Each structure stands twice: as structure tokens, then as C-alpha cells.
Amino acid sequence: MNDMNDDFGVTMGYTKAWRSREKALLLVRGNPDDSYQNLPMYLHMLKQANPGTVTHLLTDNEDRFKYLYIAFSNSIKGWRYLRPIIVVDGTFLKNAHGGTLFSASTLDPNNNIFVLAFGIADSENDNSWLWFFSKLRDTYGEPEGLAIVSDRHKSIENAIHIVYPNAFHGACMYHLLNNLKSKYGNHGEQLQMNFIAAVKAYTKTECEHYMRSLDRLDRRIRPYLEKAKYETWSRSYSPTKRYTMMTSNITESLNAALKAARNLPIDILVECLRSLVQKWVWNNSNNANGTFTKVSTATENELRHDIVSKMKYELLWVTAKTKQ
Known part of the structure; x- marks a missing residue:
């Protein structure tokens, strides 16, 4: 309606504009x-x-x-x-x-x-x-x-x-997290932080540590997650590899x-x-x-980041020892 008025000075009602749009789409798309x-x-x-x-x-x-x-x-x-x-x-x-x-x-x-x-x-x-x-x-x-x-x-x-x-x-895990928020309240960042940490934990001991933190937020969270079955959402309980795809x-x-x-x-x-x-x-x-290494670009960048981080840590350690 605005386009017709601005470009041609023609005032058009809503119904006519809608029919014109439908006709144009029919001509273009079939x-x-x-x-x-x-x-x-x-x-x-x-x-x-x-x-x-x-x-x-x-x-x-x-x-x-x-x-x-x-x-x-x-x-x-x-x-x-x-x-x-x-x-x-x-x-x-x-x-x-x-x-x-x-x-x-x-x-x-x-x-x-x-x-x-x-x-x-x-x-x-x-x-x-x-x-x-x-x-x-x-x-x-x-x-x-x-x-x-x-x-x-x-x-x-x-x-x-x-x-x-x-x-x-x-x-x-995000669908499950949204269910937790809707059922048991948001609890701020504590719920999200501890649940995601429990999901991504590599050992059952580490997972249990974050589950206890969730218990302190709301005692109803653990029974709900147990009903959903630990193996379906937790990396440490998974019977097969899920890699990074949680x-x-x-x-x-x-x-x-x-x-x-x-x-x-x-x-x-x-x-x-x-x-x-x-x-x-x-x-x-x-x-x-365009990649000339034996690993993918994403993997190579991650390896380089780990190496640089390790070198920075070793440099800080050597500096600290020298000052002592």
C-alpha cells in the first residue's frame, strides 16, 4: 500500500493490496x-x-x-x-x-x-x-x-x-534445560551453569559434583533428570561416544x-x-x-591454541621461579 502510494500516488485499500500480492506471487512461483x-x-x-x-x-x-x-x-x-x-x-x-x-x-x-x-x-x-x-x-x-x-x-x-x-x-541438552527452567524456575545462571557442567562432565564423579549443586537449587531437579535417564543427556553416562554433539x-x-x-x-x-x-x-x-596439513583447519587451530596457552603458562611459571 505504501509502495503504490509513494511510487505512483495511488491510494489502495488493504484487500486490493493483498489480492495484488497474491497475484504477483502466483505469477512468480506458480x-x-x-x-x-x-x-x-x-x-x-x-x-x-x-x-x-x-x-x-x-x-x-x-x-x-x-x-x-x-x-x-x-x-x-x-x-x-x-x-x-x-x-x-x-x-x-x-x-x-x-x-x-x-x-x-x-x-x-x-x-x-x-x-x-x-x-x-x-x-x-x-x-x-x-x-x-x-x-x-x-x-x-x-x-x-x-x-x-x-x-x-x-x-x-x-x-x-x-x-x-x-x-x-x-x-x-538445551531442550532439557528449557524444560527445567519452565518446570522449576529459572534460578538465574546457577541452574544453567551447573546443568551444562553436569552434561559435559567426562567422569561420573564430576557429574555428581554438579548434580549436588543442582540439588541445593531445587530438590525436584534430580528426580526429573533421573526420569529422563542419565545416559540420554550426560556425556559421562553415555554408552557410546557423543563427541562434542550434546x-x-x-x-x-x-x-x-x-x-x-x-x-x-x-x-x-x-x-x-x-x-x-x-x-x-x-x-x-x-x-x-586449500588445507595442506593432516588435520582439519578447526583441529589445527585448536592445537595451536593449546600449544600457545601451554607456552604462556610455562613462561609465567619460569618468571615466577626466577623472581623467587
Whole structure:
């Protein structure tokens, strides 16, 4: 309304402005209903242009869209070099027909987000997650020591127990922390500091030290965390390696990168997913090709930081001894 008034001196009512906007979006993006009919052709061309890409499109008895699964060829090729830990999440779509976008991702050796697969379904329920995990296992298998990290959505838990009976299912510590804050009060920084320290502790003795600090804040916290099971959120009690991935933050970052795309018709949305993954793969590949050490850039920087810190400490120690 303001643009028309400023640019052309035309006063326009809200309803007319809304209809004009909808007409413009229809011309640019096409009909949302037609976008579902374009999917089979798009997926065929996607596999032709990216050999090795896996796609599955499931329709109901009336040939209406039900589920979609995509794993790009570069993701499948790179999985063998990654740590066996997968972070999954679902986020709602805001297009004309709604739905939920599923994602599975992990971190590469340089701590960059590495997308494994996407899925689209009606909502986060037992059937949709079961279908998504089944396709994910068909694509990537179930390596020894596999850990899957997510929020505490019951449908995710149910599907993991069925599809990955030998995998470990870990909880995101920040989702659990937010639950503690909402249930038992904020308690300032003390709750957050002690809980995160308990999560990241490497020994059970150290974890118990911070649990006692939480007991002093609120006696109800420990029973709640015991009910959530220590092994799901604590590094020291975990039956498998979780490395540094104690949260599902990488999926939140992925969802943020796709925020605008979630408004688009489904065929354009899928193209945005492909474009984003291709961009990240290209950038990460260039960075890797420019690395001439045996470790990743992130690891090398951390090692250098540790060496410098050790040298500073030794220098301070020598200086102190000299003064004595």
C-alpha cells in the first residue's frame, strides 16, 4: 500500500493490496497445487544431474502426495568419513498446504554442518518419522556405535527404537534445560551453569559434583533428570561416544538457513534445499583443498591454541621461579 502510494500516488485499500500480492506471487512461483505435479519430473532430473542421489516419493491410494525423501549423492559419498552421529529434527512449513520438513545432519571433521537427508511429511507423527528413518537407514546403514540426537519428541523416540534397535538415542541438552527452567524456575545462571557442567562432565564423579549443586537449587531437579535417564543427556553416562554433539543446535541452524524457503511451493522448496547443500559442499570442498596439513583447519587451530596457552603458562611459571 505504501509502495503504490509513494511510487505512483495511488491510494489502495488493504484487500486490493493483498489480492495484488497474491497475484504477483502466483505469477512468480506458480500454483501451489501444480507444484506437487512437478515433483516426479523434478526428482527424475535431479537424479540424472546428480548420479547416486536417492529420492523416494510416496503417494496415497488416490495418487496424492504423502511423503518425500531426498539424500544427495555428495552426502552419501561423504558419510563414510564422518563420525557415526546423526542429529534429526522437524520444522513446520509455511506454504499453502503446510506440512513438516525433516532433516538429518552431522558435523564434518572441520565442524561444518553436513546435511545427510531431507524429508517432507504432513506432521511429526509415528508413521512419518518411521518412514523417514527407514529410508535413512536404507541409504546410510547402521554403523557400529551410531548415536542419534534429537529433542525429546515421542514419535522420534518410538521410530528410533523400531528402525535402529542397536543405536543410541541421545537428548539435546538445551531442550532439557528449557524444560527445567519452565518446570522449576529459572534460578538465574546457577541452574544453567551447573546443568551444562553436569552434561559435559567426562567422569561420573564430576557429574555428581554438579548434580549436588543442582540439588541445593531445587530438590525436584534430580528426580526429573533421573526420569529422563542419565545416559540420554550426560556425556559421562553415555554408552557410546557423543563427541562434542550434546545438542541439536546444528538442525536449528539449518532451519534458520531455510526460514525463507519454508514459505515456497514444494517444488521450489526442494530446489532451494539442493541449492543450499550444493553451495555448502562447494565452499567446504574449496576450503579442504586449500588445507595442506593432516588435520582439519578447526583441529589445527585448536592445537595451536593449546600449544600457545601451554607456552604462556610455562613462561609465567619460569618468571615466577626466577623472581623467587
